[in-house]
Amino acid sequence: MKKEVQDTKIYQVYIDFIAYIEMITLKYxxxxxxxxxxxxxxxxxxxxxxxxxxxKAFEKKEKLEYLNKLDINLKMLKVLARVSYKKKYxxxxxxxxxxxxxxxxxKSLGGWINSCLKQ
Numbered sequence: 145m146k147k148e149v150q151d152t153k154i155y156q157v158y159i160d161f162i163a164y165i166e167m168i169t170l171k172y173x174x175x176x177x178x179x180x181x182x183x184x185x186x187x188x189x190x191x192x193x194x195x196x197x198x199x200k201a202f203e204k205k206e207k208l209e210y211l212n213k214l215d216i217n218l219k220m221l222k223v224l225a226r227v228s229y230k231k232k233y234x235x236x237x238x239x240x241x242x243x244x245x246x247x248x249x250x251k252s253l254g255g256w257i258n259s260c261l262k263q
Contacts, residue, residue, distance in 0.1 A: 162189075168238055168242070198211050204260050208260055208261075218250060
């Protein structure tokens with residue numbers, strides 16, 4: 145039976161991350177909805193798009209290109225978490241959870257990149 149993208153660890157942890165960010169951004173002030181919240185969601189969903197494209201890519205070079213884009217999305221989401229914390233949109237507990245979730249995704253991403261490089 146062929147493995148689907150939904151069966152991969154990175155997909156599953158990323159879906160959990162999306163749910164967490166969607167929940168946490170509801171607490172942001174209304175004045176930020178068109179600003180930082182929309183930027184967070186852009187990078188968040190662009191990251192999932194890169195996972196889907198990488199999964200579907202046949203060529204190693206193309207797959208690595210999408211995985212590198214995902215890495216940039218995650219780095220931007222780390223920056224946005226830091227900004228959110230400094231602006232007091234989230235508390236230290238939320239900041240730590242956000243960072244932990246990104247680190248878990250990065251571990252899966254690193255494994256995927258290494259497996260591509262070994263091919």
